[in-house]
Amino acid sequence: MHEKILLQNQNPDRPATLEEYRASGGYGSLAQSLRGGSPGDLVAAIRDSGFHGRGGAGFPAGIKWAGVPTDEPGPRYVVANTDEMEPGAFKDRVVVESDPHQVIEGMALAGYAVSARKGFFFVRASYEHVAVLMENALEEARWAGFLGENILGSGFSFDIAVHRSAGRYICGESSAQINALQGVRPNPSKGGPHLTEQGLFGQPTLVHNVETLACVPHIVRHGAEWFKSLAASEEAEGTKLYTVSGRVSRPGCYELPNGTSLREIIFQAGGGMAQGRAFKACLPGGGSTSLLDETFLSAAMDYESLKKIGVRMGTGTVVVFDQDTCLVGAVLNLTQFFARESCGWCTPCREGLPYIRELLARIENGLGAPEYVDIIGEMADQMRHSYCAFAPGAAAPIQGLLAHFRDEVEEHLRTGGCPFNASPAGPWQEVWSSPEQERPGGEP
């Protein structure tokens, strides 16, 4: 059993209470920092840990913190990004559902480090229960004196507001999220100063993924060396929340040493393939990462190790496909998602994705032509000419399909349609595949 850090207080059916969090050392890092540490010490601690943000880009959090100018009057802001709309991702939900106070403490520490007074917890519409849970935890934290004016008598004041969203994948992109918070149309912005210099209301703003913020109190308490020692690979630090879903026998969210191999994540934590299923492919980090074949199973799942082999880890949320699942169909589904969710601001994404979707749909339905394959590849490559990283992210599974599963695409072209028949699913899905099993009557 691996040591759990972020999920150490996890209960099967309820979030950890404030008392349980405190009993595990919770809010100790905040108290310690406010009593004796300077904001500069905090920035140094995070920078020295080599801590990569857990949101998808893997940007070093310490560099982000150090990039916030604190010599101007401010105000400055901290934003917890809980928009998590990546297909296959549900780890941030698990963080808050398990131990909401560790996110609050992480935000307060980040606030202290960059001299911010206000934080926003930006949460997607379908996580309404998470929003409510967080509001309750915030109220508890205020009562206990960990939020609000003059926290623990230190003179530092910080509070957090929950900002509910109403859908749309683009709101998870940090510059679009800043627009959403301001109540303007959530388009991403390109170029110009970093959000750390000019973010919310034109002021310096730290935007972090929830898992990133949850790690902060632990790094502050136990130090950079300890945090590095938790990882499974030289390149990585800390533990990582990996989710496994798809055709595995134990889908779920697992906290493992950062840099654990894909094989271990899928075949040990995730319980291996569901009965009667064989591994064919996976997305290592949600819908906007490349489709990978079994030759990648030994890869260490951390940002730097994967970068070396040309793969983005994304959110570390693994989606597993079996031998009977059509990958053209899967990528068609993903492209439909990205086409629907495109905010429409940049031409390659707005126009290109529906075009690719159309070509994939023709291939899947026996109307394909061999030249489509190159057109799809070329258009996917053009996605990089967009404002935000979500457009090239949308291209990743398409490019993975063409790079590692081209024969499956070609088989569609050769046989004039999809060679996969609908097949019986896992234990609780089995019933869907045979309509004749449904009880008679009641049909229109």
Next chain:
Amino acid sequence: MHTDDLDTHLDALVRSAETPREKAVDVMLALQRRYGYLSDEALERGSRILGLTPLELEELATFYDFIYREPVGRYVIHVCDGVVCWMHHENAVFDHLRRRLGLEHGQTSADGMFTLLPVSCIGDCHNAPSMMINGQFYGRLTPSGVDRILEEYRNKPAEPPSYG
């Protein structure tokens, strides 16, 4: 709750923010709960509260998929069509609901009870196939399970409108 109480509540909400339009989504969600959907009247009322033109608020209203600019049923069924649910026969869930309710995508049942809509990945992948009804997740769906859930909602007493 009287109309004025809702206005008072929303005015206070808007005043709590640094700039009024920050609360645009909250205001739209509250009005939507009151009116059942974001009607033209609700949109105009919201824009007055937020100090925006109706067109400015419309620009936001039509951007978000959980803001309904057309009438919806008392319960909105969002069937997840994310890639993991797709793999677990999300289509069959949709077909089953269509047959049971006699509806196509985006339609509302004649009794005003249910609206059927697809939704992008809702983050319930470990329970695929999954759907959401008025904010509540339902996972590991089976045909009989879906029937039970529909029955449960049919028998549920109507809740008084709230703006909580």
